[in-house]
Amino acid sequence: MLALLQDEPKYGYQLRGEFEAATGATWPLNIGQVYTTLTRLERDGLVRAASSEGDGRSMYEITDAGRTELANWFQTPVARESRPRDELAIKLALALAVPGVDVSAVVQRQRMSTMQSLQELTRQKRNSAEGEISWQLVIESMIFGAEAEIRWLDHCEAMLLRHRGKPRPAPQTYDVPADQEARS
């Protein structure tokens, strides 16, 4: 949400549309989730309600604390353990969609972070005893996962290089959905 708010204040339904546009509608959000999240962000001081247009719907804008939080998020690689949904894919999709993020730096930091997990898994594999076949299977499954992620990152980087220099598509605009209008 913070990523999508960084250029200008937006309405909840706009955020929902832009999130789905950036991540290819792979992780559909319902409008309730958007407002729950905004309320939580507001409580934490990361966004605030900006001028509403007198129609009851609020626009939200990012605060300075929110910008700091956002910069931290883009700078922090996603840990391989404890990943809600696919935070990494979401992060890269958003890094591409919003202006001013050094996407190859995000990819590179992630690559080295995942490499570090892969090293740790390999160490555990090396130290596992001959007979621990079930444990080895589990480690091997995590090794394949980390390896696939690194290959995917290489692939993302190659795609980015090919697309560098091509103009960004014009920002999408969102019409107010009919049901929203009806409610307000």
Add this chain to the structure above:
Amino acid sequence: MILDIRKLTRTHGQGEQAVHALRGVDLAVAPGELVAVMGPSGSGKSTLLTCAGGLDQPTAGEVLVDGNDLTTLGRNAVAALRRRRIGYVFQDFNLIPALTAAENVALPLELDGTRSRAAYKHAVTALQEVGIEELADRFPDDMSGGQRQRVAIARAIVGERRLLLADEPTGALDSDTGEAVLRLLRDRCDQHGIGGVLVTHDARHAAWADRVVYLRDGVLVGQAGPLPDADALLQESR
């Protein structure tokens, strides 16, 4: 440090056509440490290894092997250091087909003046250490890829080598055989205090290293694993 590379720059050609294969790379490898080098093709990985092994001359910077700066030594001295201290493993093994496994492994020692009988003995010991002593009298053409790579590794560690440089040593091997080669390189570094540099594009293989560095356009852009020399840094700061 077994290998200490400082501000290494290698430029091919001049002027408009100049290709900057390496631009100010620093890399230090301690005894017993295995460092993996990754990066897209053309990023300078092989150039880094050939400079470290004295097979290529840097444009600028220093390459210290066991304290000797290859860039200031004469050609003969570099060649001698290469024969005695540095082992090189290539993707395509580079074995001589007309020689048996043991003869291939003994060759660098013989070139360095060791008598044939003694060289042969050292060769058999090295083959033993890589687990294929029974193949000593076989010719490369009668071996599998994995076996040939073991012979090449034996040749790279025979005698008193201190630095092992491997450029895509698993590139021509299937995944299991490749992993066995990594296990071998890893054990060599752990048990014999050799410093190793491994170029690979395979993350699964790089993960066997203590440290993984990432090259892009001739510059090191990332590193995974424990910080180089964390202990030494702590001691320096005391």
